[in-house]
Every structure is written in C-alpha cells, then in structure tokens.
Amino acid sequence: MTLSVVLFAVLSILAIASALVTITSKHPIRSAMGLVFHFFMLAGLYLTLSAQFIAALQVLVYAGAIMVLVIFVIMLLNLGDEEKLKYKVNPRQVIGIFLGAALLVMLGTIYVTNVSVAGFNKEIAANIGTAQFLGNELYTKYIFPVEAIGILLTAAIVGAIVLAKRKLN
C-alpha cells in the first residue's frame, strides 16, 4: 500500500461520511458544516488527481462563497431543528431510498466490471491542472463560454434581487 492509496481511502471515506452527515442532520447548520467538510475532502481528492487549480477553486468558491451564503440565510431565517415528521413512514422517503439504492447498485456493478488497473499519466495531468494552463485555455479557446457565464451570473443577480426585495413601491 503506497501513501497515495491510503490518502485516497481516507479522503473518500471522510467525503462519503460527511455527505451522509449533510443529508441526515436534523439541524441545518450541522448539515452545512458537514457540507463544508465534504468540500475540503473533495479538494483533497482533486489534489490526488493533480488538479491543483480546481482544488483551490473548490475551497474558494464552494467553501468560501456558497456556504457562507447558505449559512447566512440559515441564520437570517433563524431555523431550528426540524420537528418530528407527521407520518411515521413517509412514502417519499421509502421511494427515495429505494430508487437511490437501485441506482447505486446499477452504477456500482457497471463500474466494477469495467475496472482497469492503469493509473493516469502524472506528468500530463499535473501540467493541465495548473492555473497557468487552465487560464490560458479559458481566455483563448473558451472566451465565449466565459462571457456567457458572465451573463448567467448577471441574470442570477438580477433574479435574486427581484425575488428578495422586500417592499413594493
């Protein structure tokens, strides 16, 4: 067992565990904290894949920006624990878990039967994962999508302001 395998195992187990914390916690803040932890673990997994820039973005954008917004809203609405479910057995939960398990078994068998032992080429991967390489691609070949995503963010800001305004003039 090399170090990278141990690292992969630890990171992925922690990522799955924190994802489970996110969807099972009663209190939304606890969920949010689980999600922040999950984002850090994923950033670690990106590093094992030699994607340094994406790992940095993961921490900056998800853990730094999105989760701050989520926690801010949770605090603003002053949400407490979710009260007890009205029904003992919620049909939606049964269906959800059943469908999820079915999908997991399906995808799992497909991937497991497809396993190959080859790793990836570390040199090439490390080269394309740098900020310089990605930035170069983004601002040359992908310049139009970058502009388009700018429009999308503008639309989202306008939409958020429209919906969240309090008073009617």
Place this chain on the structure above:
Amino acid sequence: MLQSIPLEYYLIISAVIFIIGSIGVITRRNAIIIFMSIELMLNAVNLTLVSFSSFLGDVSGQIFVFFVMSVAAAEAAIGLAIILALFRSKQTIYVDEVNLLKW
C-alpha cells in the same frame, strides 16, 4: 497490491456521493437541506469530470468543472432568494407545508 488508484474507484466514489445527494433531495423536507443535497450532486459530477480529465490527459473536463462551479454559485443566489421570498410570505421552508398547489 494497488500501486496507483484506477479510474473506476474515483467514479464509484462520485456515484456514491451523487446518490447520497439525490436521496437527500427526495427524502428531506427542509428546502435549504434539499438545496445542499443538490450541491452534493453537482460536486459528485465535478469529481467525475476531474478524474476523467486527468485520466484522459484532456483539459476540457477541468474547464467544464469551472463552469459547473459558476453555475452552482448562481444557483445558490437564486435558490436562497426564492427560499427567502417563500419564508416571507409563508413563514415556513418545509416543502410539504407549501401545498396550495399539489406538491
């Protein structure tokens, strides 16, 4: 003994996270937790994209991750604004208590 981690291990991890996220969307009733579960799903997809990108030695997967992150950020802004608007008029964010229209 494993020397390096094969692609499929990454794919399985991301499939597990994706499915945890989708179970969260279907089973939870708090709109904010549903929203966080959707973020989980998008993150699982990002892991798939990055691992394909590294294993194929092709950059477009990582470029796509960049865009998925931007979309997730925009989604956070819009989604939380909608949840806020709902809370203002209904004082709840539980999706099964909003049933003027059949949920």
Place this chain on the structure above:
Amino acid sequence: MSMEIIYGMPLFLIAALSVIVLLVDAFTGKNKAVAYYFSIISLLAVAVSAAISLNTNIPKSGFDTTITGNNITFGGYAAFFDIIFSLAGVMTIFASKPYMKREFKEYKEYYSLVMFAVAGMIMVSHANSMLMLFIGIELMSFSFYVLAGFIRTRITAVESSLKYFLLGSFASGFLVYGIAMIYGATGSMILPDILNKITTGNFDITYLKVGFALMLVGLAFKAAAFPFHQWAPDVYHGAPTVSTGFMSTAGKAAALIAFVIVAKSVLPVNISVESVTSGSLELSKFTDSARMVIAVISAITMLIGNISALVQKNVKRMLAYSSVAHAGYLLMGIVANNQDGWAGIMFYATAYLFMQIGSFVIVGIIEQNNERMNFDDYTGLRKNHPWIAALMAIFMFSLAGIPPFAGFPGKYMLFVAAVESGYTWLTIIAVISSVISMYFYIGLVLTMYFKDNENGLIITDISSAKIPLAISFVFVFLLGILPGSLIDLAKSLF
C-alpha cells in the same frame, strides 16, 4: 473583422443587448417605456440578424477557433430557432405589459429577464459543444425560475418558483452527470468530435450508455416528459400567465432542440457497415434500444397529458397538461431520428409556439387577481368579445390538430416520420391521444359559444396584448394553409 462575428451576429447581439437593457433600465429611472421599447427593438434586431444569417451561405468548417473554440455553430437550424425565440420574447413582452400593470406594480426587470431567457435559448440552439449546451440550458432555466416567481407577493407564484427551482436543479444534476459520462466515454466535449469518435468506434460503450441514460433524465425533465412531468402542471398553473406562456412554449422548444442536438451526435443515424468492428453491432443495439425508450416515454407522455387535461376545470391547468402532451408529440421526431423527424420537430415546435402563446395570452387577458380561469368563466365570451372568442377557438382547433390550422401539418409531419422509421404503434397511440384531446379543446369552444351567461365576462384592459394575438393568428393561419415553404426550409436545414 473576421467572418465568425458576422455569422454569429444573433448570438453576440442578444448576449450584449440583454446586459445593455439592464443599464438602459437603470439610467432611465421612472420612465418605464424606454426599457420596454428598447427590449422589443433589441429582440427584433436579433430576429433580423438571424434572418440575414439564415440566408447567407455559411461554410461548414474552416473557422478561426480562437474566437469560438468550436463551441458554437452558425446559421442553419440555429438561425431559424433564433428567429422563433426572439419572436416569442417579443410576444411575451407585449403581452406582459398590460398583465403586469394590472396584477403587479413593479415589472421593469421582467423585460430584462425575458431577454436573458431568450439569450439562453439562443445559446442552446447555437451549441456545438456540451459546454455551451449546459450554459444555455442553465441561463434559460434560471431566468424561468425567477419569471415563475416574479409576482413575489402571490403565494402560488413563489411556490411554483420554489418547486421549479428545486426540481429543475435536481434535473440539472442528472444532465451534467450525463455530460460527464459521455465525456468520459468519448474524451471530447465538442459534439461533432463525439459523433466522429462514436462512428469510428473510438469510445467506451458502457460509459456512453450510462451517460445517455442520465442525460435522458435531465432533458426529459426540461421538456416535461413522463416520468418527470409532474412539476409542469403545478409550475405552469402557479406562475404568472404571461410567464407560463413563455416557459411552456419557447422553453419547451429549446429543450427539444437540445434533445435533437444531443441525439444527432450520440445516436448516429448511419453506422457504416464497412467498418464492422465488435463495437458497432453493440452500438446499433444501443441506438435501437435508446430510440425504443424514447418512444415509450413519448407515448406515455402524450396519453398522460391528454387524459389528465380531460378532467381539469381550470383553463390554465388544462393548457398546462396539454403542453405536457405536446412534449410527447414532439418527442416522436427524436424517435424517428432522421432528417424528417427533426424537420417535423422544427415545424411543430414553431406552430405549437404560436398557438400556445396565443391561448395563454387570452387566458392572461381574461384572468384577474389570479381568478377567472375556470371553464365557467368563459361562458358567453362570444357575446361580449366575439373577436377574442374567435381567436381562442382558432388556437384550440389548431392545438387539437384540425385543418386548416398550423397544428395539422405539424402533427402530420411527425406522424409520417414515426411511421416511416418503423414506429407505427407510436403513431397509433398519437392519433388516439389526439382524438382524446379534441374533447377538451372543443369543449372549451362549445363553452364559449353555446353556453350563455347573463352577466357575461367584461375584459377591461387589452392594449398591447393585441399584438401577440395578431402575430400568433397570422402564423397559425399561414402555416396552416401554406405549410410547404416552411417544410422545405426545415428539411434543408438539418
């Protein structure tokens, strides 16, 4: 100036103008008319530039990839859909002014959100890579989430917006997962490259299958097809009627064009027999089963949509279910998976867009304070407002597929395409469900014409909503009596 700028003009124009309209809005202050006319003129300019690029002969290759990175295509069907989407935007803006004035005081941002949605749709129709497809679909969806909840003081609107947002982002998750798996299978995000790799057998079939299945879930949701249609009636019912008209027509057309773009590259039509590798047999098996799955989805969608519409008492909800059914008809073109099928989608999406926007505009004119949308409210419409009743009757006949209106040739094209590709059973189901749909479409016409009501309906404020009604009527009528030129155009574009 390089030629890409000229060929891609509609795309660049809408991208720039949708942001500029915000600035115009910000600097004109209280004067609401400036932003209103500015957005209408911008959309018309986009339509004109699209018409120009539709008529120019655009080379298929040889572009400077530093500008577009092969991410967008020019001309052809994309230019055609640009015209349709900008017309839909213009009609929505005209119809929204009297509606929003009556129902809600603040509406300046409404115009820029409509422009953003049109920009998203145009990006979808110009997409040449999974990346642009994804960004376009998301831009469109985000604008729709806000348009659905625009009247933020009305609880049904906010609720429909929340529902649309949560389920829509859930579906987007599946869509991106599918894109990721197809990328893994072929190693490319560029659609022609994907097609090339699939036809030459240079791909991984398992990942392709998983990827296509996941994308199917995402796209079926966006087009409101079975089993992901349940959100549609509630969202369309709760949203402001002008938004509903826009979302359920242009949004559906954009989702279908995305479907066509994906199917064109992932389900290759002709797998060359010469290069028989072990993969190509499996590939054709996959293509056949994928078409079969889509055929079943299409059949159930139209049956469910029409049967649920039968029992509705509310006209808006009835139209919402009928829009689900129409997604089923449109999917028949994907099942056919050839030029005729895609041309059929193009024709029927155009016809459907005009007749459905027309009928939603009328629902919006009649409705007041989220009331007056039941069948009973339409009694005696003929007596007080004969013109509106006549137009509504025409749109209903067209939706039911009765000649000589636009719905008939469109349905005919799709039915023939499905029969010719060997899916006769699907056409039979489509005909049966069309017959079922006659019941409620004609039922509404009968209510308007033959049931009297002493204190009949009085409509106070039509003003600029006349314009979209006129546009819809002209197109529904013209496409119905002279379908030939558009059919030829549609067949030449794919």
